[in-house]
Amino acid sequence: MPHIKHLLADKPLLFIALLYSCAISILFFIPNPELPKVHFSAMDKVAHSLIYFILVNLWMLYLFIKNNFIFSNRWIWIVLLSVLLYGIIIEIFQQLLTTSRSADIMDVAANLVGSVIGIYFFRSIKNKFKV
Template sequence: MPHISDAPENSDKIVHLLVYSIFTGLWFCYFYALKQKKDNFSTSLIKSCSLAFVYGIVVEILQESLTTSRSGDFKDLIANSVGIFVGILFIFLAKTQFRRLKSKF
């Protein structure tokens, strides 16, 4: 894709970081507020982070093994992991709001 070559090198890593922080937050919301009343904060956080991390690994493996136009990249996994960490930070910053939200369900 010629228009992508105009982008700065490794700029896609920022996209990975943002997407995985949002992805982690959305899964956390699902597990903590909507999925099960018994899931506590820590359990929901572990589930959401694990799911995001495993999903990232699976996507990179599938890109490498099943496609010819895409390739798996270890740097993408690092960016995904940093994104998950950023998601965790935001979740902890909003911990009070999440608990308030859960009490309404």
């Protein structure tokens, strides 16, 4: 019975991380014709940072629990590079596939900042998840 409980323990987190990833993918492609075109909007960059902060923490929490509360630097790099690549791909697709959105290197930078802050945050609190 403990083995079954362990196998099912991380499934809700995986579902939440996947659902969140899909939701933000859709969000980044919703047209925004009402919004004014601004070259640098501080609130937009804060929003990108927050979105990626949450994204990184969801995936790191899932991997932390899945790996029996052990989290190596290898996983940190995998999560960081995956999320960074994901953000770059989203920006490229925004440029290529939408008419109301465009690629912005500053969005990628905000994504990276949110991701790095998320990693440091998770590393500082991860031991509180051990039961």
